[in-house]
Amino acid sequence: MRLESAAFLRDPSLDVFIQRAIGLRVLRSGSRSVSNHSSHSSHPKEQPIMAIKIVNKVLPTTMVGSYPRPSWYKQQLLGRDIQVAFKEAAYEETYQDAVAAVVRDQEDAGLDIVTDGNMWYDDYVGVIGSFCWYMYERIGGFESAREPHPSGVGQAKSQGKAILDDWGGVVNSGPVTHGPIRLTDLYNVTKAHATKPVKVSVGAGPANLAWHVYFKHYKNPKELSIALAPIFNKEMKSLVEAGATYLQFEDLGAWLPLFTNDKNDYTWIKDVVAQCCDGVKAKIGWHFCFGNAWGNDILSANFPEGYQTVLPHFFDTPGIDQFVLDYANRNMAGIEFLKNLPKGKDVQVGVLDIRNMMIEKPTQVADRIRTVLKHVDADRVYPSTDCGMKPLARMVAKMKLQSLAEGAAIVRKEVGG
Numbered sequence: 217m218r219l220e221s222a223a224f225l226r227d228p229s230l231d232v233f234i235q236r237a238i239g240l241r242v243l244r245s246g247s248r249s250v251s252n253h254s255s256h257s258s259h260p261k262e263q264p265i266m267a268i269k270i271v272n273k274v275l276p277t278t279m280v281g282s283y284p285r286p287s288w289y290k291q292q293l294l295g296r297d298i299q300v301a302f303k304e305a306a307y308e309e310t311y312q313d314a315v316a317a318v319v320r321d322q323e324d325a326g327l328d329i330v331t332d333g334n335m336w337y338d339d340y341v342g343v344i345g346s347f348c349w350y351m352y353e354r355i356g357g358f359e360s361a362r363e364p365h366p367s368g369v370g371q372a373k374s375q376g377k378a379i380l381d382d383w384g385g386v387v388n389s390g391p392v393t394h395g396p397i398r399l400t401d402l403y404n405v406t407k408a409h410a411t412k413p414v415k416v417s418v419g420a421g422p423a424n425l426a427w428h429v430y431f432k433h434y435k436n437p438k439e440l441s442i443a444l445a446p447i448f449n450k451e452m453k454s455l456v457e458a459g460a461t462y463l464q465f466e467d468l469g470a471w472l473p474l475f476t477n478d479k480n481d482y483t484w485i486k487d488v489v490a491q492c493c494d495g496v497k498a499k500i501g502w503h504f505c506f507g508n509a510w511g512n513d514i515l516s517a518n519f520p521e522g523y524q525t526v527l528p529h530f531f532d533t534p535g536i537d538q539f540v541l542d543y544a545n546r547n548m549a550g551i552e553f554l555k556n557l558p559k560g561k562d563v564q565v566g567v568l569d570i571r572n573m574m575i576e577k578p579t580q581v582a583d584r585i586r587t588v589l590k591h592v593d594a595d596r597v598y599p600s601t602d603c604g605m606k607p608l609a610r611m612v613a614k615m616k617l618q619s620l621a622e623g624a625a626i627v628r629k630e631v632g633g
Contacts, residue, residue: 267562267596268499268537270413270462274594274633275585275624276328278564280503280540281417281464282344282604283321283333284613289314292338295353295360297396311335316409321614326621329413329462329598332406337606342383344508344606347466348420348428352386355447356393357433363387366430387430388440394447400454407459415462416455419503421448422488423469438484441469445491452496464501464540464564465492470526471504474519482529493535501538501564502530506545508571508603524553531558538562542602544569544576548587555591563592566602567623568616573608575615581623586630594631599624 270276291307302308318333337346341362352358362384368377399418406414422444426437434440452463467489473481493500504523519525523541530536537560543551544566557563567584568576585599599620605613 267560270415270499271328273328273628274631275597275599275628277599277621277624278327278329278415279322279331279568279601279617279620280505280564280566280570280604281331281334281415281466282337282347282606283318283331283335284606284608284610285333285335285339286314286317286610289335293336293350294338297354298336298398298401299396312405312409315405319406319409321610322617323410323412325614325617326625327412327617328621329415330406330410331415331417332402334417334604334606336402342379344604345383347604348383348386348425351397351420351425354395354397355444356395357388357390358392358429359387359389361387363430365428383428385428385430387432388434389432391433392440392443392447394450397447397451399451400458400460403455403458403460413462414460415464415501416460417464417466418448418452418455418492419464419466421465421467421469421492423472423485424467426469427472437469437472441484441488442491445488448492449494449496452492452498452500456496456498460498462499462501463496464503465489465536466503466505468505468507470502470530471519471522473529474522474525479529482526486530486533489530489536490534493533496535499537500535501540502533502536503540503564503603504542505603506542508607521550523550527553528556531556531561536561538564538598540564540600542566543588544584544602545571548584551587552591554588557592557596562596562598563588564598564600565592567599568601568620570601570603570605570608570613570616573612575612576619576623578619578622578626581619582626585624585627589627589631594627594633 289310291310293301314335315332318335319330322330336350337344340346340349353360364385365380365383366385368380371377399416403414403416422441423437425444426440429440431440434443455463469485472485473479489502527539539561541563554563565588567581588597601620
């Protein structure tokens with residue numbers, strides 16, 4: 217199989233394999249259409265003065281998305297359409313019960329905004345491998361088999377190769393088509409069980425999906441990503457029609473220019489995200505994940521100042537209202553950069569480290585939040601987790617969320633919110 221990519225693998229270490237994995241050379245695209253939410257030099261739109269609010273509270277708490285499966289939830293979708301899977305009574309009952317359980321865990325812990333815990337993630341490779349595979353299995357143009365990761369073909373054994381081969385690669389053999397993703401169906405299940413506002417995860421997004429591909433139809437990640445954008449836009453608009461007010465766009469494509477060393481790449485990535493968000497009338501956060509394969513932070517070791525480098529290129533992305541950022545696992549290093557957060561935008565900031573089993577004390581969480589507030593006003597901060605919690609034990613995850621809610625309550629009282 218042939219991978220159209222920049223072949224700059226220098227040695228078989230984890231860091232270099234990560235570089236090869238997402239270091240795909242792409243070309244600049246022209247500007248795309250605009251969402252209602254932001255401004256851009258080629259898409260004039262008045263900047264909102266205030267960030268969009270979901271709850272009437274200072275420092276509202278939430279988590280990024282995924283949550284540990286209940287131990288009794290053994291069923292797997294294995295590529296099935298959710299409407300097909302729900303014909304199996306045992307699957308539908310178990311899925312409904314699992315979503316109800318994880319929503320209750322979040323509400324009992326005291327979170328202000330909940331998610332479905334991504335209970336539609338199968339127990340795939342990389343712990344959160346369904347982050348990509350759920351989409352590959354439901355968008356036409358991708359073959360179903362997990363291939364060796366394209367970055368490691370012909371390379372010697374190494375830790376990096378093992379991790380990426382575990383995640384796997386996929387063949388793009390035809391034009392992409394909109395299959396049974398059904399994010400709206402999944403949202404409707406969650407909405408029925410929640411008493412708090414629901415945040416919906418959307419992703420993995422187009423540029424992210426393009427990282428792991430053998431290109432047999434599209435020529436490169438840019439071309440594939442542009443083809444995928446209308447599919448995501450349609451899913452997001454459908455969610456809004458069903459009542460969703462808060463979407464979280466998951467696309468690690470933001471990191472791509474760090475590996476290609478081509479600043480033009482920022483342009484087409486921003487344009488693709490704008491295409492996905494175009495006309496979507498909801499609050500939209502963009503998660504800039506530092507990686508979470510089996511709990512491993514696979515990006516900040518390479519680029520500890522990654523946010524300082526990439527965010528200035530994306531701050532004006534049309535349609536994006538919020539930036540979702542991981543800071544706790546680096547002891548809040550670099551948080552002072554958030555003083556540059558544009559007006560009309562807010563930040564969902566990680567103050568829980570989900571890449572280890574240690575349960576933070578509420579006072580520790582409160583200290584992290586206070587560190588954030590030195591640089592960003594409290595009414596623009598959503599305390600959250602660093603990433604999805606699926607790799608953790610459920611008990612640990614719930615206790616971490618309790619500390620998150622209690623820590624936020626301490627600081628909320630201090631700031632008079």
